[in-house]
Amino acid sequence: MATPSAPSNALVLASETQVPALPDIVQRAGQAAVFAAEEFYYGSIRNEHTRTAYRRAVDRFLAWCEERGLELARIAPKDVGQYFDGLRKQGLSVATCKQYLAGVRHFFDGMVTRHAVILNPALSVRGERYQVVEGKTPEISVKQARLLLKSMEASDALSKRDRAILAILAYTSSRAGAVSKLRRADFYDAGDHQWMLRFAEKGGKSREIPARHDLQQMIAAYLDAADLQLAPKDAPLFRAAIARTGQLAATAIHVNDICRMMKRRLKDASLPARLSPHSFRVAVITDLLEQGVSLEEVQHLAGHADPRTTRLYDRRQRKVTRNIVERISI
Numbered sequence: 001m002a003t004p005s006a007p008s009n010a011l012v013l014a015s016e017t018q019v020p021a022l023p024d025i026v027q028r029a030g031q032a033a034v035f036a037a038e039e040f041y042y043g044s045i046r047n048e049h050t051r052t053a054y055r056r057a058v059d060r061f062l063a064w065c066e067e068r069g070l071e072l073a074r075i076a077p078k079d080v081g082q083y084f085d086g087l088r089k090q091g092l093s094v095a096t097c098k099q100y101l102a103g104v105r106h107f108f109d110g111m112v113t114r115h116a117v118i119l120n121p122a123l124s125v126r127g128e129r130y131q132v133v134e135g136k137t138p139e140i141s142v143k144q145a146r147l148l149l150k151s152m153e154a155s156d157a158l159s160k161r162d163r164a165i166l167a168i169l170a171y172t173s174s175r176a177g178a179v180s181k182l183r184r185a186d187f188y189d190a191g192d193h194q195w196m197l198r199f200a201e202k203g204g205k206s207r208e209i210p211a212r213h214d215l216q217q218m219i220a221a222y223l224d225a226a227d228l229q230l231a232p233k234d235a236p237l238f239r240a241a242i243a244r245t246g247q248l249a250a251t252a253i254h255v256n257d258i259c260r261m262m263k264r265r266l267k268d269a270s271l272p273a274r275l276s277p278h279s280f281r282v283a284v285i286t287d288l289l290e291q292g293v294s295l296e297e298v299q300h301l302a303g304h305a306d307p308r309t310t311r312l313y314d315r316r317q318r319k320v321t322r323n324i325v326e327r328i329s330i
Contacts, residue, residue, distance in 0.1 A: 022034060022037050022038070022041075023037075023059065023062045023063070023066070024066065025062050025065060025066050025070070025071065025072050026062070026072060028071065028072070029071065029072040029073060029116055029117075030116065032114045032115055032116040033072055033111060033114070033116035033117075035114055035116075036110040036111045036113070036114035036116050037107075037110075037111075039110055039114070040054075040058070040106065040107050040110045041055055044106075044110065045106075053099060053103065054102070054103035054106060054107070055103075056103075057099065057100035057101075057102075057103030057104060058103050058104055058107045060100070061080075061083060061100070061104050064083055064086075065079065065083075072111070072116070072117060073116070073117050073118070075117075075121045076121050077121050077122070077123075077124050077125055079121065080104065080121050080122045080125045081125050084097055084100070084101060084125065084127070087100065088128070094127070094128045097127055097128065098127045098128075101122060101125065101127050104122045105120065105122040105123060108120040108121060108122050108123070137276070137278045137279060137281070137282050137313070138272070138274050138275055138276070138279050138282070139279055139282040139283055139286060140271075140275045140279040140280060140282070140283045141283065142283065142287055144271055144272075144275070145170050145280065145283055147269055147271065148166065148265060148266065148269050148271060149163065149166060149167060149170065151265070151268060151269035152166075152265060152268075152269075154218075154221065156225060156246060157222065157225035157226040157248055158241055158246050158247075158248065160218070160221050160222040160225045160226075161222050161226065161238055161239070161248070161253075162261055162265060163218055163222075164215075164218045164219045164221070164222040164238070165179055165238055165253075165258060165261070166262065166265065166280075167214075167215050167218045167219075168197065168215065168219075169277050169280040169281075170280050170283070170284070171211075171212055171214075171215045171284075172197060172199075172209045172211075172215075172284075172301075173280065173281050173284040173285065173301055173302050174197075174199050174201075174207075174209070174303075175201070175277070175278070175281070176255050176258045176259060176277035176278070177255045178199040178200060178201050179199075179238065179255075179258065179277075180238065180252060180253055180254060180255040180257075180258055181199075181200050181252070182197070182198075182199070182236070182237035182238060183233065183234055183235065183236060183237055184228065184231045184232065184233055184234070184235045184236070184237050185198075185233035185234065186198040186199070186237060187211070187219055187223075187237055190210075194210055195210070195211045195216045195219075196208050196209065196210055196211060197209050197210075197211050199303075201303050205303060207303050209301070222238075226239065226248055235250075236250075236251065236252030236253070237252075238252065238253045239251065239252065239253060240252060240253045240254065240257060241253075241257075258277055259276060259277055262275070262276065262277055281302060281313055282313045284301070284302075285298055285302060285310060285313040285314060286313065286314055288301070289314055295307055295310060295311070298310055
């Protein structure tokens, strides 16, 4: 009797990967609908956060349709409009509803392309007008940022790691997600004693930002303490911590861990807990604009494709408004 051969790596991976089942309403609509749904859920959207948000929006909408006995090909603009009217009555924000509507539209665009439905029922549905004049991210002031960095006693590898991460946020205006993805080769000497940081940003963009001298020293101090000066090029630049041991693991720090780390450091420095890593982007953009740096230069530093996005981080107008309010004589 022949001995069964060991399963190939491909088969093992396939069996270990549990793909969530498609909604029944999609499976009942036929193979074209299944193909379009799988393309939407797993293929057409590469950004993980967008894919998760859109899937959540579509799953919620399709569940609502199931409850009302609707079939995929019979969903009309009236149904989509009623659904979103209900979301607003439930208290969902205009911004969230617009994101949900974008997800549902994208889903049905694929259905139309694959001939699973004739028309996109969400295409003619209009969301409420939503104009953002100023972003909601709280700003960390220059004074607070200096206090935070100064309050951190960099006595070991872990504390030096934390200080270097927060300094990168403060001195490059980068996102926490991009910092968590940094590899050892992404911090490099470009010549003439100028060190650079190479970030992998949203949308597959790559940006290189010079490390100012004090930031360079903080990163170098961390690398020395963590014994990572000669680490492989593809090794994580910033390592995760092993529980509460104070030791560093071989794996990269996760973006959520950066957020939690900053909350702890804010608490230790007696600074507002509402601040976040993204607060540094607000501070950097506002500070540079206050100094007269052009919007185009600040936009390039922040990695924004549209200057209107950069303006959302500009808090100068809010400061003027406060000044005016304080002058009221009542």
